[in-house]
Amino acid sequence: MLDDSKIEATGLSPVEPGYRHVLRVRALVFWLPLLIAASVADLVLLLATPFYGLPSIVVAFLSATAIFVVPSRRYQRLGYALHPTLLQVVRGWLFHADTIVPLVRVQHIDVTRGPLDKMFGTANLVVHTAGTHNSIVVLPGLAPDRASEIRDEIRRHIRSDFE
Amino acid sequence: MNEAAATLGPPERLHPIALLSSLAASARGMWGLFAAGGYFAIQGHWFLLLVTFGVYTVASLGSALIRWLKFSFRVGQREVRIDSGLFSRTHRSLPFDRIQDVTIEQNPLWRVLGLARVRFETGSSAGAGEDDGALAAITLQRAGEIRDLVRASRGLAPAATAAEAEAEEVAVFAMDLRRVLLAGVFNFSLAVLGALVGFTQTIGGPLGFDPFDMDFWAGLVAPGTPIGDFVMNNRATLYSAGAFVLLMVGLATGLLRTLLRDYGFRLDRTAIGLRRRRGLFTVTDVVLPGRRTQAAVIASGPVRSHYGWSELKLQSLAKEDGGKGAHVVAPLADDAEIAGVLGAISWQPPAAPQWQRVSLAYVWALAIGLSPLLLIIAGQALLFWYAAALLPNPVSGEIDGRFNTMVIVSGLILFALLATIALRWLAWRRYAYAFDGERLLVRSGWWQRRLKILPMRNIQSVDYLQSFIDRWFGTANLAFGVAGGGLTGHGIRALPSETARQVREQLLSRFR
Numbered sequence: 065m066l067d068d069s070k071i072e073a074t075g076l077s078p079v080e081p082g083y084r085h086v087l088r089v090r091a092l093v094f095w096l097p098l099l100i101a102a103s104v105a106d107l108v109l110l111l112a113t114p115f116y117g118l119p120s121i122v123v124a125f126l127s128a129t130a131i132f133v134v135p136s137r138r139y140q141r142l143g144y145a146l147h148p149t150l151l152q153v154v155r156g157w158l159f160h161a162d163t164i165v166p167l168v169r170v171q172h173i174d175v176t177r178g179p180l181d182k183m184f185g186t187a188n189l190v191v192h193t194a195g196t197h198n199s200i201v202v203l204p205g206l207a208p209d210r211a212s213e214i215r216d217e218i219r220r221h222i223r224s225d226f227e
Numbered sequence: 228m229n230e231a232a233a234t235l236g237p238p239e240r241l242h243p244i245a246l247l248s249s250l251a252a253s254a255r256g257m258w259g260l261f262a263a264g265g266y267f268a269i270q271g272h273w274f275l276l277l278v279t280f281g282v283y284t285v286a287s288l289g290s291a292l293i294r295w296l297k298f299s300f301r302v303g304q305r306e307v308r309i310d311s312g313l314f315s316r317t318h319r320s321l322p323f324d325r326i327q328d329v330t331i332e333q334n335p336l337w338r339v340l341g342l343a344r345v346r347f348e349t350g351s352s353a354g355a356g357e358d359d360g361a362l363a364a365i366t367l368q369r370a371g372e373i374r375d376l377v378r379a380s381r382g383l384a385p386a387a388t389a390a391e392a393e394a395e396e397v398a399v400f401a402m403d404l405r406r407v408l409l410a411g412v413f414n415f416s417l418a419v420l421g422a423l424v425g426f427t428q429t430i431g432g433p434l435g436f437d438p439f440d441m442d443f444w445a446g447l448v449a450p451g452t453p454i455g456d457f458v459m460n461n462r463a464t465l466y467s468a469g470a471f472v473l474l475m476v477g478l479a480t481g482l483l484r485t486l487l488r489d490y491g492f493r494l495d496r497t498a499i500g501l502r503r504r505r506g507l508f509t510v511t512d513v514v515l516p517g518r519r520t521q522a523a524v525i526a527s528g529p530v531r532s533h534y535g536w537s538e539l540k541l542q543s544l545a546k547e548d549g550g551k552g553a554h555v556v557a558p559l560a561d562d563a564e565i566a567g568v569l570g571a572i573s574w575q576p577p578a579a580p581q582w583q584r585v586s587l588a589y590v591w592a593l594a595i596g597l598s599p600l601l602l603i604i605a606g607q608a609l610l611f612w613y614a615a616a617l618l619p620n621p622v623s624g625e626i627d628g629r630f631n632t633m634v635i636v637s638g639l640i641l642f643a644l645l646a647t648i649a650l651r652w653l654a655w656r657r658y659a660y661a662f663d664g665e666r667l668l669v670r671s672g673w674w675q676r677r678l679k680i681l682p683m684r685n686i687q688s689v690d691y692l693q694s695f696i697d698r699w700f701g702t703a704n705l706a707f708g709v710a711g712g713g714l715t716g717h718g719i720r721a722l723p724s725e726t727a728r729q730v731r732e733q734l735l736s737r738f739r
Contacts, residue, residue, distance in 0.1 A: 149738050160698070162691035164731065166738035169687045193687040194710035201688065 076143030076154055082184035083142070083205025087135035089180055095127035144203050146214055149221070151191065153203045163201050167221035169193050175211045187211040191218070235303035238310070242342055245364040246291050253287040300362060302373055305380060307347065309362075321347050323380035331370050331512040338510070343370040347377075374514070378499045396502065399571045400557050400564055401493040410559035411485035413531050415477045489558050496571040501541075501556055515554055517572035519544040521685045521711045524553070525565060525678040532676055539565050541572075544711045577680065580661035580668050588700035589655045589721035594648050595696055601644050608637035650674060660719050660730075667734065669719055681717055685709055689731050693724065703727040707734075 102123040110116045137157045145152040151170075154162045174190040181187055187208040191201045206214070260283055267276040293313055301308045307326075309319045330346040337343060345362040362370075402410070458465060490507035500517035504510060520541050527537035539557040557568050566576035611633045653673035661668045669679045687708035697703055705727055706718035722730065 150735065158695045160693040162693075163688060164691075164735060165688040166735065168738065193708055198688050198690055198706065198708040 074143070074154075076145045076152070078143055079139075079203075079205030080184075080186050080207050081139075083186050084135050084139040085184045086180045086186055086205065087138055088131055089183075091127075091130045091135060095123075095130050099123050099127050139205075142205060144206075146217065151201075151203075151214075151218065153201055163198065165191055165193060165201055167218050170218055170221070173215045173218055175208070175215055177208065189214055235301040235306075235308055238299040238301050239365075239369075240299055241295065241362060242340075242364040242366065243295070244336075244340060244342060246295050248363055249291045249294060250287065253291065257283070302376065304376075307373070323377050326377050328516075329374045329377050329514060331367075331374065333367070333510050333512075335508055337364065341367050343367045345370045345373060378497070378514070396495040396497050397571075399494045399496050399501065400560060400568050402489060402491075402558065404490075406559055407486060407489050407492065408482060409536075410489060411482035412478065413528070413536070413559065414481035414485050416480045416484070417473065417477045419476060419480045420473075485558070492558065494556055494568065494571075501568075501571060503554070503556060513554070515541065515543055515556070519711070520572055520574075521709050522682070522717065523569065523574065523680040525680075527676040528674060529676075531559075535561050537562075537565065537676075539568055542709065542711045574680070575664075577661075577663055577668055577678070580663045582659035582661050582670065584659050585655070585719065585721045586700060586702045586723055587655065587721075588697065588702040589658060590648065590652050591700060592694075592696050592702075592721065593651045597644055597648065601641070604637050604640050604644065608634055608641065611637065658720070662733070669717075671720075679717060681707065681709065683734055683737060686734055689734055690718075691727060691731055697721075705731060 099120075102119040106117060106120045110119070134157070138155070141157050141160070142155045144154065149167055151165045151167060152163070153165075154160075171192045171194055173192070174188075176188045176190055177186075178188075185207065186205045189203040189206055189211045191203070193199050193201070203211075203214075260279065263279060264276055267273070267279065294311075297313050297316075298309075298311045300310070305323055307321045307323075309317075309321070311317050311319075326347050328347075332344045332346070333342070334344075342364045343366070344364060347361070365373075487507050489505050491510070492505040493503070495502045495504075497514065499514060500519075501515045502512070503515065504512045520543050522542040524540045524542070525537050526540060531537060536559050538555065538559060540553040540555050542553055557565060560568070562576075569576050611630050614630065650673060654671065657670060657673055657676065659670050661670075663680075665683055667681045667683060669677075669681070671677050671679075687710055689708075690706040691703055692706055693703040700721075701724055702721045703724045704718060704720045705722065706716075709717045719727075719730065
């Protein structure tokens with residue numbers, strides 16, 4: 065396993081450690097019903113066949129990976145940097161994406177918090193640009209104060225562009 | 228409020244003929260009434276029938292009349308105000324600054340009467356595809372005046388009279404009938420077959436007629452029947468006749484569609500941008516502000532490009548009706564004409580750029596992505612072939628035919644997948660990018676050839692994307708956010724990751 069400083073080595077700031085739990089609970093909410101469904105299917109449909117137990121084992125393996133391995137990997141690879149004129153958001157483990165938005169190109173900004181975010185003390189910064197591809201850039205897992213701080217910083221740029 | 232009212236002109240009404248179009252709209256909702264009428268007629272309640280139709284006619288006439296009476300618009304120096312509605316009044320204000328596009332449309336009746344439908348498009352309509360404001364029927368002259376006002380307020384052209392505005396238009400590109408028909412040939416399409424399938428699925432069933440059902444043909448051409456014997460004896464002729472019919476259907480579809488859409492195509496340069504008029508029955512007249520153009524695409528295909536033809540589309544902040552977004556400003560033009568159109572919005576045609584090729588991972592990534600499917604299909608074909616061979620003889624005679632069909636179908640799918648990969652390789656040989664001054668050029672595709680011209684200042688965001696497959700090859704994809712709809716997928720694929728980072732730096736340097 066890699067340690068948390070992986071993202072810092074690339075000159076980016078990590079997000080709140082609490083975000084790992086957000087990811088984990090989200091994975092749990094997604095995979096638990098599937099796991100139950102697979103077990104039920106096993107008992108009801110496959111009892112007398114040689115495939116008995118196969119769906120449960122496969123889904124259990126997948127959900128264990130999704131709940132215990134994937135969140136920390138994704139967390140370690142999530143980082144951002146607020147350059148003087150650019151916002152950089154780096155994320156993704158299997159599908160790595162490194163997005164740069166020039167601050168003068170930002171149309172408007174939201175700070176959103178879902179129930180899970182409130183539980184673990186995180187917030188999402190949502191940046192809208194005029195582009196059709198990638199017109200919404202989300203930076204999740206920020207501390208709420210930090211999110212507002214970045215928002216105010218970006219807003220200054222939007223204003224200065226209008227003047 | 229008073230101040231604002233003072234700068235607005237007097238309220239104007241739509242031409243009374245607009246009543247007709249709103250009546251036509253309510254007639255479309257009359258099917259329930261017809262059903263009820265039919266029921267009354269059968270039951271012999273003639274009086275009820277008369278009352279129903281009478282009430283409905285009066286009600287729809289009345290509501291159309293009230294709608295017409297309560298609809299008015301006022302044109303000011305800086306905005307158009309549209310007031311409508313009886314109980315829930317709507318006062319819509321369309322500031323000229325926010326109007327991106329003024330479209331003047333004429334259907335055949337409108338043309339006879341010298342009327343036009345005027346639509347104002349503002350940026351906010353981009354997603355919904357709804358008109359922000361439309362004037363259903365006003366005189367063509369008034370429509371032209373309003374458009375000139377909107378244009379003039381842009382600050383580019385002084386408030387020119389309609390005559391002057393006409394005079395300063397310069398013809399940029401036009402297509403004669405021959406060119407339109409030629410474009411139709413290149414728009415070869417078998418879409419009508421798809422429509423036919425859908426039609427017989429819904430209508431053909433009750434009629435007992437479904438040409439896309441095997442049994443329909445099996446019964447018709449069964450050995451022993453006259454048609455069956457004829458088919459067996461003239462197989463080769465019939466196959467070629469079928470292919471010929473398909474060819475003709477495809478050609479006719481393409482010709483008809485293109486003729487309807489592009490008849491009388493002409494493009495003029497005006498003070499504000501490009502003005503496009505086209506259409507056989509429904510003539511559309513669109514002005515594309517030059518400043519709002521975000522990117523350009525020169526599209527072609529192997530055959531078209533062999534004869535030196537291509538199509539020019541512009542991606543603009545102003546959206547095309549129908550939500551397709553990209554505005555076709557030259558459906559079929561040679562290089563010189565395309566250069567002329569680009570020149571008309573002060574864009575240079577690409578000079579002699581230094582093309583940079585991309586990694587062969589462009590092909591491999593697709594092949595790897597398709598490989599699970601390839602394996603499954605190949606395995607399936609083998610399995611059926613093997614199973615057919617294993618079966619004991621008496622049974623196999625019966626089932627063999629079906630197994631053979633499965634093997635053939637699997638083989639065809641396999642061939643299609645391999646052809647996709649082969650096409651991707653051909654596309655890779657053409658795929659390249661280049662910096663052309665302040666612009667990025669990306670050339671792609673073999674069958675669908677595209678040359679995208681993207682001024683760097685129009686880039687809204689840059690994504691550096693790398694999936695685990697790309698990582699094996701050490702490549703990455705760049706994707707750019709560009710405003711305005713229509714041309715998706717701005718980006719460069721399969722760059723070596725180091726190059727990708729350098730290109731990104733170069734694109735973003737203007738923002739540093």
